[in-house]
Structures are given as structure tokens and as C-alpha cells.
Amino acid sequence: xxxxxxxxxxxxxxxxxxxxxxxxxxxxxxxxxxxxxxxxxxxxxxxxxxxxxxxxxxxxxxxxxxxxxxxxxxxxxxxxxxxxxxxxxxxxxxxxxxxxxxxxxxxxxxxxxxxxxxxxxxxxxxxxxxxxxxxxxxxxx
Amino acid sequence: xxxxxxxxxxxxxxxxxxxxxxxxxxxxxxxxxxxxxxxxxxxxxxxxxxxxxxxxxxxxxxxxxxxxxxxxxxxxxxxxxxxxxxxxxxxxxxxxxxxxxxxxxxxxxxxxxxxxxxxxxxxxxxxxxxxxxxxxxxxxxx
Numbered sequence: 001x002x003x004x005x006x007x008x009x010x011x012x013x014x015x016x017x018x019x020x021x022x023x024x025x026x027x028x029x030x031x032x033x034x035x036x037x038x039x040x041x042x043x044x045x046x047x048x049x050x051x052x053x054x055x056x057x058x059x060x061x062x063x064x065x066x067x068x069x070x071x072x073x074x075x076x077x078x079x080x081x082x083x084x085x086x087x088x089x090x091x092x093x094x095x096x097x098x099x100x101x102x103x104x105x106x107x108x109x110x111x112x113x114x115x116x117x118x119x120x121x122x123x124x125x126x127x128x129x130x131x132x133x134x135x136x137x138x139x140x141x
Numbered sequence: 142x143x144x145x146x147x148x149x150x151x152x153x154x155x156x157x158x159x160x161x162x163x164x165x166x167x168x169x170x171x172x173x174x175x176x177x178x179x180x181x182x183x184x185x186x187x188x189x190x191x192x193x194x195x196x197x198x199x200x201x202x203x204x205x206x207x208x209x210x211x212x213x214x215x216x217x218x219x220x221x222x223x224x225x226x227x228x229x230x231x232x233x234x235x236x237x238x239x240x241x242x243x244x245x246x247x248x249x250x251x252x253x254x255x256x257x258x259x260x261x262x263x264x265x266x267x268x269x270x271x272x273x274x275x276x277x278x279x280x281x282x283x
Binding site: 016018019024025027028029030031032033034036038039045049050051058059060061063064065067068071076079080081082083084085086087088089134 | 164166172175178182186191193207211213216218265271
């Protein structure tokens with residue numbers, strides 16, 4: 001866990017790299033409670049709605065990856081109870097992609113005797129193209 | 142909820158603050174295991190992200206033949222859900238706006254478990270003109 005005294009501006013978070021496969025996309029979709037077709041699990045629907053020749057990985061997969069590096073940096077006892085992740089999606093993520101998720105501390109502010117730490121978050125694919133960008137936060141004692 | 146009760150989504154008629162579906166489900170070990178496998182993280186604590194609370198709330202009310210693209214997500218984590226506990230979800234349309242002449246809505250869902258523990262708040266920025274992104278991603282195809 002990153003304690004308040006250890007967190008420094010520009011400090012890097014532990015990065016993760018995720019291989020996106022058709023199976024992982026479909027398995028993520030299977031976690032839903034509605035059995036419905038969408039641009040993530042139906043190539044024909046993705047083609048009709050987006051003009052793509054492939055299905056897309058849900059943006060919530062990237063949210064989960066970003067949450068993972070936040071959790072590993074701040075510790076689950078902090079991040080799972082005070083954390084936020086806010087991502088803007090810039091490019092599609094599809095099967096065959098490898099997504100690297102990284103982050104660095106961007107600032108902090110005092111709130112009610114605690115410190116809210118902000119982190120810049122980045123998702124990049126195997127070609128070096130940015131697929132998502134955003135901010136995460138967590139509150140440390 | 143029966144599909145026959147679904148309304149066809151009409152962007153012009155959508156109202157900020159409009160309530161979407163509210164529903165309850167029990168989190169199973171299989172849901173947690175499947176979620177963790179899908180994101181290659183054996184300790185991922187929020188399988189609720191795979192349930193897509195806000196999109197599910199929307200889909201319980203609306204049929205959207207045009208479809209949507211997720212332009213962004215905001216999520217706040219409060220407490221990890223517990224396997225075997227019921228999760229109660231309420232959803233609403235939190236915002237609606239045009240940006241560069243493209244129509245967006247923001248859908249939002251709040252999840253609480255059967256013990257009243259706040260679990261997660263999730264918002265999605267939905268572009269309600271998905272073919273626009275298709276053109277951007279594949280200009281040679283348009």
C-alpha cells in the first residue's frame with residue numbers, strides 16, 4: 001500500500017499489460033445479467049452500427065485494468081473504498097490487441113484531514129496508440 | 142422485465158433525471174470468477190463492472206435500434222460486493238447534451254447491497270450516433 005508519506009508527485013504506478021482476446025471479450029460480456037447482443041459480442045451488429053469488421057472490447061474492461069493499477073498502488077483497503085476511475089475512450093480495443101495501462105501521480109489535495117491523490121491514467125495499444133486517457137483518485141490517511 | 146414493455150429510445154424525448162430500470166440480482170461465485178478471468182486479474186473486486194449496471198438499467202427500459210458507443214466511464218468505488226448477497230441497482234439519465242453536433246446522454250447507476258452498503262456508482266457517456274465513430278475509425282470505408 002502506498003502510504004501518504006511515500007506518495008510523490010510524478011510517482012509512477014505499477015503498470016499492467018493485458019492481451020485482449022475474443023474469449024476475454026465474450027467472457028466479460030457473459031458477466032451481465034441480461035442475455036443480449038451488442039457490439040461487443042455480435043460482429044454483424046458491430047458492422048451494422050459502427051462499420052467495423054470486428055467486435056469491440058467493452059470500455060469497462062479498460063476501466064477494470066485502470067482500477068487494477070490503482071488498487072495495486074494504493075492498496076485494496078484504500079482504493080476499494082475511496083477510489084475513482086474516469087476514462088475517456090479514444091480508439092477501439094479489439095481482439096488481438098495488447099493494452100498497456102500506466103499512470104503517474106499528478107497532484108493531491110487536503111480534504112477533511114485526509115489527502116485525495118490524483119493520478120493521470122493512460123491505456124495504449126501494441127502500436128503505441130492511445131486508446132483511453134483519464135484520471136483516477138484515492139483518499140489516503 | 143418483459144421485452145414487450147420496452148420503449149423505443151428517442152433522443153429528443155429523453156429527459157435529464159429520467160429514471161431507468163431498477164433491479165436486483167444475487168452476485169454468484171461464477172460471476173466473480175468469470176469476471177476475474179476475463180480481465181486477467183485474480184483479485185479484481187468489482188465484478189459489478191461486468192454487469193454494466195447503468196447500461197443494464199437503460200436496456201430494461203429502452204430498445205435502442207440505433208445503438209450507442211461508450212465514449213467514457215466514471216466509476217466511484219465504495220465497497221466490494223460480496224458473493225451470495227443481493228445487489229440492488231437504480232439507474233437514471235443524468236445528463237444529455239450535444240457536442241460538435243453529436244448527441245450524447247449520460248446514464249448513471251448506483252448499486253447497494255442487501256445490507257444497505259453502498260458498493261459503486263457508475264456513469265457512462267454514450268454517443269447516440271455510433272456510425273460517426275465508425276467513420277472516424279475507418280474513414281476508408283465511408
